[in-house]
Amino acid sequence: MLLVDDHPMVVEGIRQMLLPETDLRVVAQANGGEQALELLSAHPEVRVVLLDLSMPGMSGVELARAIRAGWAEVRVLALSMFHDHATVAEVLEAGGAGYVLKTASRAELSTAIRQVAAGRTYFSQDVADTLLQNLQITASLETPGPPAITRREREILQLIAREHSNLEIAEALFISERTVETHRRNLLTKTKCKSAVGLIQYAIRHNLLA
């Protein structure tokens, strides 16, 4: 397997934790996305990539996508400190086969790797809970309708976050101020927020700000 993390301490820790597991061999380790791809080319025998999500430069999710695109048979196991909806969903979309929190013990980590290597999936308990919540949300929304933020709405949201007034936003996007107001109202309705204050937090929680 290939180990990708920009923290030497974590890399060393995982290496050490896996030493007793003689069937799991750490073939190589990388400190960034680009290096990981190079190593993947040089080591065709790699079957599992254990990668940290938060890395400078190419993010873990981007790397996951790149791996999926170029090495379809390689299984990606995500490693992260967080388990928020947006991130977990991104990893799944990127084709991740599993998601382990950094609080995982040696036992959990090795189990996860074996599961993933065997073609199955693995998710830490908290991550699984997040997934279930997502499913419930998705399910409960089958009846009324999924409040998905559209492209245009996201644009407006980003400009709101930069403290622009409706008029400024209108001029920036070459549309009428009335239109901006409408988008704004729709955003408030969809997010169930009372004002722009809540909107900003929604945007941040869902990673909608570039």
Added chain:
Amino acid sequence: MLLVDDHPMVVEGIRQMLLPETDLRVVAQANGGEQALELLSAHPEVRVVLLDLSMPGMSGVELARAIRAGWAEVRVLALSMFHDHATVAEVLEAGGAGYVLKTASRAELSTAIRQVAAGRTYFSQDVADTLLQNLQITASLETPGPPAITRREREILQLIAREHSNLEIAEALFISERTVETHRRNLLTKTKCKSAVGLIQYAIRHNLLA
């Protein structure tokens, strides 16, 4: 020294990285603040505590304060993924003797520990940069005045973030709506924001929301 981190992988990694450094002995390791304090009582020979800032339950900063209060001779070396102004400043106020990023190499880590153990301080390059920026800000503000957010202002900010109106905030804090407006105005001035929208982002960037 005592090692405090809720991530087994990191603990194991640091242990392993320090093994070759025969003069640095890891006496014990804890997964949370409470456990760390117990271990500190049981191991009076501990001179340095290397602690992660992000832990469930008692935060790293709280633990640092507790250590400073009860074991004045023990030196605290903070370990963190981030180096934002607010966090670094908090650690310093809490009496931290150093601040190392998790991206640190084995060499940097051992240097940091030796420095701190010897009564000196150590800060990773990026952290030092942050500190310098802070100093420059502080220095440049000696003329006009340092815009520090007060306790009361922080309370109001948190309620604003929860989408409460001025009137609601006033009722919640048993003060006049006018007073809330004044605090709000002062916050806008201090943060150089145009509206509550910017305020929220300021609050999030500076970790002012519980």
Added chain:
DNA sequence: TAAAAAATACGTGCCAGTACGTAGGCCCGG
């Protein structure tokens, strides 16, 4: 204890944001 900072409070006035209603043009999929 005196000076400085923080918290409290009021008034006046403007405008941006919000609520609510309505509607036409566009494009996609059934």
Added chain:
DNA sequence: CCGGGCCTACGTACTGGCACGTATTTTTTA
């Protein structure tokens, strides 16, 4: 071809936030 989602757009009305000025009391700090 038509329904539905999206983007576009207008009008009316209300109100909460914000600007600007001023001032007293309490707490902290020097």
